[in-house]
Each structure stands twice: as structure tokens, then as C-alpha cells.
Amino acid sequence: MIISIASGKGGTGKTTIAINLALTLAETESVCFMDCDVEEPNAHLFLKPVLEGSAQVTVPIPIVDEEQCNRCGRCGEICAFNAILPLGNHILTFPELCHGCGGCTLLCPTGAIREEPLEIGVVEWGHAGSISHTHGRLKIGSPLAPPIVKAVKNRNQNMPEGTISIIDAPPGTSCPVVASVSDSDFCLLVTEPTPFGLHDLTLAVDMVRALQVPFGVVINRAGLGNGGLVNYCKAKNIPMLAEIPFERKYAACYAKGGRLVEEFPEMKEAFQSLWQTICATAPEGTKLP
Amino acid sequence: MRIAVTAQDKNLDAEFDSRFGRCKYFIIIDPDTEEYQAEVNQAATAHGGAGIQSAQFLANREVKTVITGHVGPNAARALEAAGIKVFIMESGTVRDAITAYKEGNLTEVSEATVDSHSGLNMS
Ligand code: SF4
């Protein structure tokens, strides 16, 4: 079963929910944690995995042999990203804009284009206690987060049957978030009870509905005036799965990289009951352990 | 000789647009006769590589010189490959730009004047 944790914006405590859910489940289940926030992975700060391996993630970028090129211009016409362009007497390539789709190589009538791998980031994996941990890291300046997200999620295929995979998605609703959340069996949308939180939640709700992933909302820092949020969820028929109350001691625990479920018994109960609620809410046909 | 000026509107009295790849219009003009043509910059809304696409657009129209505010590294490479000279100025109208160009008061640059994507952050 794959559960993704997303939020319409950063700073809602998405990672806190993800790691504490993972830690709670790991007591009885086989758990795999996948940090897909590849621009700013931070779950390892809390889970402290021992890393065991890593792999480069590359995309194939075109290299043009100008001797063989007849300046037909097709490569420039096909590329939607302006990453290859015949100009004057040269064929210019802009590797940092290239999405590695291979279109130009395919269309070149003279075979002047060959492909070379360009590193866009890495995937690293290891274990944090019994939790299998994987995260990806995008190279600074590369615009290509989705291939890294996919590489992180591919590691999931090595997991034993019955493993619960927890995917920590990047904040927002852009391409890498879609890549993280798609194919999940269930998505938790983490939000906080502020007007901004509500606005970003509505965007996230539209996204998961478009992806047809069943979902529910977790309200973090509850108590700061939940009214609008609760009304919205009721009106839209969105299950509210849990509320994590706003308390200074929880914030302090987070700030020092601590684990809520290990420090506060009431938090452990809260996450256990969150899991039961997810199981009860997830639609029929979902593969539950 | 055709030169292009990045502009916010379609005529010679329009305010100059300091962005290259994401300017609203290119005013393409013959500085001697002052005959001109205004072209909508299709690249202004491109997802990426707006400067590159703009350079190609100007190259296809046989523009040899462009007057703008700043160019990023990708646009600078593309303009150089196309053999298009770049002159920069700060503000004024398109007419001011042409006058300054004719009087030799503009600075020519051969390298990027700003980082990639800077045109995206400006209104
Ligand atoms: S591989 Fe695709 S994205 Fe890259 S230059 Fe070729 S056509 Fe453009």
C-alpha cells in the first residue's frame, strides 16, 4: 500500500506527519519511507537513516556533430523547451533546458545527434531502524525534479509484499508533486487552519481529485481557529482524518529534530488512530496489509 | 540594416522594455528611414528558453542589432551565434533608443548582463 503525504504549500508540517506515521507503523509493519521532496529533502534529519547505497539520476541530452548536420532545422522545431536550436552556422544546445525526451535525436535525418547522459541528481537509500529509507536530491539549478521523484519511487519495487510505503511529497501542486502523488492508494493532505492554508488546500484537493487518488485531510496546529477549514471540508465532503493540536512542546520537539510519537504518548495514540481512520476511509479494493 | 528594440507597446513612442526574452513587443526598424514594424513577442510566455526563442525570432527576420535592457546567459549565447549585436540602455521610449543608437551613445555588450530566468521575476 502506498500512502502519499502532500500539502498545498510548504511549512504545514507535512514531513512531521509523514515521519511520525512511518515510525508508528514500523512497530508492527514493514515500512518504506520515500522522501520525494527532492529539492529540499529533510526527513532524514528526523529518521537519521544509515545510508547503504546511491545512484546517479541522468537524462540523455543531445550532442550535435556539426559536420554531419545539414542545417535542416528539424531539431529546433520539435523541441518544446528551446533546448536545441540551429542559429547562424551552429546548432546550439542548452543542456539545462533539455528534458531528455529524445525527440530531436529521433527526428534528425542525418544522424548528426547522439545522446550523452547528464547528471541531474542522485537517489540514496538505507535504513532507519526497521524502516527502509530512500530520498532523492536534485542537483542545484536543474529544472528536472520529476525524473528524480520517479527514481525514488522505483526503489519501492524492491520492497517485500505487504510493505507500507510512505511518500513525503514536495510542497505545492506542481509537476514533481503530481509525480509523487500519482499511483498512491491514498493521499493525506496536511493543512493548517489559516486562510492561506485553506486556499492552498483547495488547490491540493483539485490536484488529488484530478489524479483520482482517494484522500483525506489532516489538520496540523489545530486550534488556531479551525472554522473555515472545517466548514470547507464538510461542504466538499472531504474526510477529516486527524487534528494535531497546536502546542509549544510539539513545536520544540520538532525544532530539535525529535520524534513526536516517541516523546509524547498521546501523539502515539493520535497516529495509531490516524492509521485506523485511513484504513476505514480508504475505499474498497485498496490493498490493506 | 534592421535593428530591434524591446518595447512595451507597438509604436515609436512606446516605453522601452528592459527585458529581452520576455519583452511584450519587438519594434523592428530601419534606423535610416525609420520605417518600422511591431511584432508581438511570442516567446514572452514560453515555459523556458524565452531568450533563446526570441534570438531565433530576430535572426529569422534578419535583424543584426538589438537594443534591450539586459540579457541572460542563454540568450547571449544564442544572439552571438546568430551574429546579432546587443546594445543596452536603461529606460526611455523606443524613439529615444533609436536616437541614442544613431548618436553612438549606447554600450555594446557581448556577455550576459543578468542570470538565467531573471526576466521571470519582473512584472
Ligand atoms: S531531447 Fe527533447 S528536450 Fe532535449 S533538446 Fe532534444 S527535443 Fe529538446
Ligand code: SF4
Ligand atoms: S535535425 Fe539534425 S541535421 Fe537537422 S539541423 Fe538538427 S542536427 Fe542538423
